[in-house]
């Protein structure tokens with residue numbers, strides 16, 4: 001087993017909770033922390049074979065051990081940079097050599113980058129797209145020949161609510177997730193026309209993971225999650241059920257209720273989102289140095305399931321969420337009414353630069 005870890009070689013025949021996943025082979029790209037780790041553990045509890053990929057070998061080794069303890073038939077850790085197609089091809093081959101095929105492939109790897117678009121170095125934003133979007137394409141490209149050979153398999157792509165509602169001050173992330181949503185649907189309907197392989201997209205709202213620790217941050221302020229926060233285990237359980245009963249899209253989290261506002265009044269809702277993001281999302285935390293996070297080089301920090309948001313802070317975040325929803329409703333109504341009076345106004349004044357709070 002050169003280059004990767006192996007756990008529980010003796011448990012391959014043991015019973016598990018969900019019979020249909022027992023000894024199924026599940027590859028998870030982005031399994032070293034957060035939702036990828038939670039998803040690995042959820043499949044492990046069903047007795048699946050796990051092939052865990054990400055860049056941090058120590059975190060992956062720990063994830064494989066935890067999967068073994070949770071009940072995985074076997075768990076391999078294969079350090080992989082998802083943006084490198086050669087490494088991803090090797091990952092797929094390692095899974096097939098170890099277990100004879102690939103049943104489920106989860107493209108979970110992904111990172112964020114926050115701040116004014118022009119302030120974030122373009123190579124950081126290009127790298128983000130290479131991981132979040134091209135990485136998922138690399139994964140599907142490597143997995144598909146093995147799935148098509150047996151004419152079965154499920155590819156799960158982790159998108160985001162940011163693939164349904166554009167998120168201001170994180171344009172590259174939004175672009176990568178909108179791109180991933182389009183890629184997911186296009187590939188899904190191509191494959192359904194010629195095979196039994198399924199492709200599914202997952203679209204959670206904010207989840208309590210180390211994602212903000214790993215994100216690039218050029219806002220000048222510490223990042224804070226947008227409430228209400230989902231638990232990574234909840235998303236992981238939904239992904240397991242999705243793999244068992246595949247469908248096009250899995251929307252998770254109450255903020256999806258705001259999506260119709262973007263269909264009905266995209267301009268008004270978008271302007272409001274931008275202001276709320278500048279005021280509360282990026283402008284309310286303590287000052288923070290600029291960072292590329294884990295985009296270019298992996299970070300040792302944040303190898304757990306959660307982001308460590310304290311209970312008190314999460315209560316406060318829930319209050320902010322309620323306030324934001326009310327403000328959104330009032331703001332959209334006010335904007336639509338106000339817009340009627342704007343039609344004859346001279347708009348040729350110079351633009352007023354938008355300043356993030358504290359910058």
Ligand SMILES: NC(=O)c1ccc[n+]([C@@H]2O[C@H](COP(=O)([O-])OP(=O)(O)OC[C@H]3O[C@@H](n4cnc5c(N)ncnc54)[C@H](OP(=O)(O)O)[C@@H]3O)[C@@H](O)[C@H]2O)c1
Nearest residue numbers: 030032033034035054055056081082109110206207209211
């Ligand atoms: N947290 C949220 O609120 C939220 C909401 C919606 C969607 N999502 C999406 O959910 C996914 C998982 O994020 P998370 O929230 O669980 O945060 P996370 O803990 O930061 O997980 C990111 C994972 O991606 C891996 N990764 C990053 N760059 C990689 C690369 N080049 N090659 C291979 N693996 C790489 C990381 O491992 P290494 O650093 O070890 O490589 C880590 O395992 C992401 O796609 C994210 O966009 C998150």
